[in-house]
Structures are given as structure tokens and as C-alpha cells.
Amino acid sequence: MIDLPPAAKLYLRPIAFADTPVGRDGEVVRLAGGLQWFSAYELIAVKDGRRVLQQAVPVGEVPGALGELAARITAPRAPLTLGERVLRLDQPQLMGILNVTPDSFSDGDQHYADPEGAAAFGVDLSAAGAALIDVGGESTRPGAEPLWEGDEVKRVVPVIERLARSGAAVSIDTRKAPVMEAALAAGAHLVNDVAALLWDPRALDVVVKAGCPVVLMHSPDPAKGPHGGNGYKDVLIEVYDWLEKRVDAVAAAGVDRAKILIDPGIGFGKSLADNLALLNGLALFHGIGCPIVLGASRKRMIGALSAEAPAGQRLGGSVALALKGAELGAQLIRVHDVFETAQALRVWRGMRDAALVTR
16 A cells, blocks of 8 residues: 655656566556556655655556556557648657757758758658658757748748648747747648647647647747756656646647657756656656657767767757667657668567567
């Protein structure tokens, strides 16, 4: 019997992952309808901003009061309909990054002012294994100057039109309502907003009206910008609570909850220690009941852990973080290096499949 602290908020983080469920009926459960099985939770109780309980609990011994939370963690995530494509979320999928900016931190100006070349690159990303192409026209690197929405539209719309005609699934990476509207009209299927629909007062209305899927990313003060903040006492719990509250608000406004994805915002207003805590604790976010997007590709934290390697030399670290995300059940992994990451995930998937074969 577990003595639950009164008036505490309770959390469950899947732990004790298993290679296979074969021969372990009742001992393991499936994570979000995906490829991972686990045998226990870390039960966390928080009261007055402080963890007052952390205890491992076998999946068959979860207290009844946590039944609904456990059900959200194990429930399969609904597939996303993206134009004529259906994106299943029972295994990790790749979101390929296509920046059409002169100043992005990693690939700035590579595809700037060349819509035809940018679209061709996007088609190549699809062929390499990206299920979704994420087109962005404004840099969100620290210190980047805000871009007038009209210029952002001019950058992204010609690329999106070409990609949509090619049959690719496309998302628009923006925080501005006019850009969302123009991109969706041009053929984009999903909105990916680093401000979680809080930077532009009209953004939420645009998504509600369009009925499209949306990614809500955490940042400390999205109404001001994606960076900044005053630090965290418990970053994993605080980001979870923020995203949970934001998902509830967006769903209450009229967005189908099955079309809401969440992103913990690695690298946005967070220290190296914060980012590592979020990555190690990523499975906690399944408790919100939404697909998880992980964007850690070429981020500064990789340089911090590898002799300050510049952005263009962070492939190994990016793949390592993508595999960590897959292992913890992230459904959509946003990456620059699609071919290499897709190859790594195929090998990872092969090992998962092999574990199901009894000997």
C-alpha cells in the first residue's frame, strides 16, 4: 500500500523499460501504443513546489487514484491526417528542418532566396525519410531580430506551394497568425509554434478555424520571445505543468485534443542542466496524453558537451539525442540530418523487432 501525501499533485514517469513483452503478461505495459514496453513507474508527488515523494511502483500496483493518468500514458496516439497523407504515431517519425532564413543558427542562408532550390531540398528530405517537412522563415536563435510578417510570408509561401504540389506533408514553423494563414492557404498541414499560440493574439483563432494539428512548445515567456526566463527549481515538473495547462486551454478554445502535440522546448530559455533533466525525464510528458515532439538537433547543448563543437559538427550528438527520444517514446523528432537519423532509427527499430522474436 502506497501512502499518498494529501493535497499533493501526482505524476507518473514510465521507467524500467523492457526489451520484449513476450512471456511477461501483466508485468509490462505498452507506452502510448508505441514500440516500447515498461514494467514500472516513478511515482512523484509534489506539494508546495517541492517533491515530497519519489517511489518506483510496478505497473500492476498503481494506486486507483492514478488510473486515469496511467491510462493516458498507455493510450495509443491518434494518427495525424496531413492532406492526403496519414501520419501514424505508433513509432517515431522524423520532421525534417527546412529553414529559408539568412540567419538561422545552424543552416542560415543555405536555402534563403531560392524557393525552387529549397523545395527541392525538402523533397530530398522526404525521400531520405522525413515524414513531415518543417518550413521556417524566421530564426529563433538567441539574439535574432524579429522579422516583419510580410517578409516571412514571402520567404515561406513559395516553398510551401512547391512542396505541397510534390505531395509532401508540410508544417509551418511560425508564431505569427498572418504567416500561419498564408502558409495553410499555400498547402501547409500543421502549425509548429515555438510560442504555443501565445505570441500573436490571433494565432489560436487561426488554428481553431483551420482545424489543423498544432505543436505547442514550451518557453519561459512566449509572449515576449522564446528565450530568457529566470531559471527553474524543478524544470521537469514546471515544464510539464505549463504544457498541461496550455494543452487544456487550447483544447477548451476549440482545438481537437487529438490534434495537439507538445514540445518541451529543448534549448529555449534553459540551461545545460535543464536540458539534460528534460531529456532524461522525457517519458513523464506522456502523462499529458499528447504526442511528444523532440527538437534537439544541432543544439548548443551538444557543443557544450563536446569541446564546443560548432553547429555543423554536431551530427553524432544529434543522432544520440534522437535515439534517446525514440527510446523514451517521442513520436516526432525534429532534425536537420534526416538521412543519418533515419538510418539510426531503422537500426534501432530492427533491434526492437528482433527482441519480439522468442528463441
